[in-house]
Amino acid sequence: RKEVEQDPGPFNVPEGATVAFNCTYSNSASQSFFWYRQDCRKEPKLLMSVYSSGNEDGRFTAQLNRASQYISLLIRDSKLSDSATYLCVVTSGSARQLTFGSGTQLTVLP
Amino acid sequence: DTAVSQTPKYLVTQMGNDKSIKCEQNLGHDTMYWYKQDSKKFLKIMFSYNNKELIINETVPNRFSPKSPDKAHLNLHINSLELGDSAVYFCASSQEVGVWETQYFGPGTRLLVL
Numbered sequence: 001r002k003e004v005e006q007d008p009g010p011f012n013v014p015e016g017a018t019v020a021f022n023c024t025y026s027n028s029a030s031q032s033f034f035w036y037r038q039d040c041r042k043e044p045k046l047l048m049s050v051y052s053s054g055n056e057d058g059r060f061t062a063q064l065n066r067a068s069q070y071i072s073l074l075i076r077d078s079k080l081s082d083s084a085t086y087l088c089v090v091t092s093g094s095a096r097q098l099t100f101g102s103g104t105q106l107t108v109l110p
Numbered sequence: 111d112t113a114v115s116q117t118p119k120y121l122v123t124q125m126g127n128d129k130s131i132k133c134e135q136n137l138g139h140d141t142m143y144w145y146k147q148d149s150k151k152f153l154k155i156m157f158s159y160n161n162k163e164l165i166i167n168e169t170v171p172n173r174f175s176p177k178s179p180d181k182a183h184l185n186l187h188i189n190s191l192e193l194g195d196s197a198v199y200f201c202a203s204s205q206e207v208g209v210w211e212t213q214y215f216g217p218g219t220r221l222l223v224l
Contacts, residue, residue: 032209043200043215044153085151095165096207100153 003027006088006101014109017078021104023071023088030090033064035073038085038103047073047086078108113137114216116201122222123191131186131219133201141165142184143202143213144176153200159184160207191223 006023013019025033033050048055050062050071061074071088088101114135123129135142143166144156157176158166164176173189184201198218204211 038151043217045215046212049210087153091209095158095160096209096211097155097158097166098213099155102150102152 002102003099004088004090004101006086007104009103010105010107012107012109013078015078015080017108018074018076019078019106020075021073021086021088021106023073023101025069025071025088025090025099027090027092027099028069030069030092031096032091033062033071034089034091034098035060035062035071036087036089036100038087040084044087044100075106078106080108080110082106083108114201114203114214116199116216116219118219119217120220120222122224124224125191125193127191128187128189129191129221130188131199131201131221133184133186133216135182135201135203135214135216137203137205137214139203139214140181140206141204141211142178142181143204144184144186145200145202145215146170147198147200147218149197157184157186158207165207193223196221196223 035047036044037047038044050064054063059076063072085103085105087103117132141160143158147153159178162178175187178184201216202213204213
């Protein structure tokens with residue numbers, strides 16, 4: 001079983017749609033959680049951290065369920081510029097090692 | 111100003127050759143990393159250095175050798191390149207080794223071994 005598993009995708013949605021991505025992680029000792037975004041042929045960039053109480057950043061809402069070892073990302077009012085691969089990331093170990101999911105590809109269509 | 115830079119951006123080489131990839135960060139961070147992203151886009155940690163000390167050394171062939179001459183630089187040397195080494199290699203840095211530290215990635219080096 002992979003340490004971090006994500007929806008396989010791809011997701012193709014129209015502009016303005018709401019889309020949700022899910023992620024599960026296997027290490028119950030994972031310490032912190034993130035969503036990174038990677039545009040085509042570019043480097044990953046932090047989108048947002050995911051806190052236990054859930055958090056929101058504009059159109060983006062992230063949720064964490066430690067009991068179920070589940071992380072989600074909700075994007076409301078999708079824009080063309082949201083088209084990218086979304087990477088679920090967890091941290092574990094004394095070296096705070098990041099473990100990445102394989103990513104979910106989102107294409108927002110005009 | 112480029113925060114994390116890598117050279118070269120593209121590298122095409124023959125099997126059996128030795129090559130190096132260089133990484134520099136001007137963010138004043140203490141921790142640097144090398145990741146490999148394979149053809150299936152799976153991003154995996156290879157090495158991490160904190161204040162020039164190796165703290166993560168994942169199971170990678172010993173043909174891969176990182177070297178950190180100072181906190182701002184982390185280079186990756188690869189000996190006897192193999193076809194399976196073809197991938198995108200990303201360097202990254204973070205302020206320190208912390209639970210909520212953001213990692214900043216370089217633009218990547220696309221390595222193709224023929």
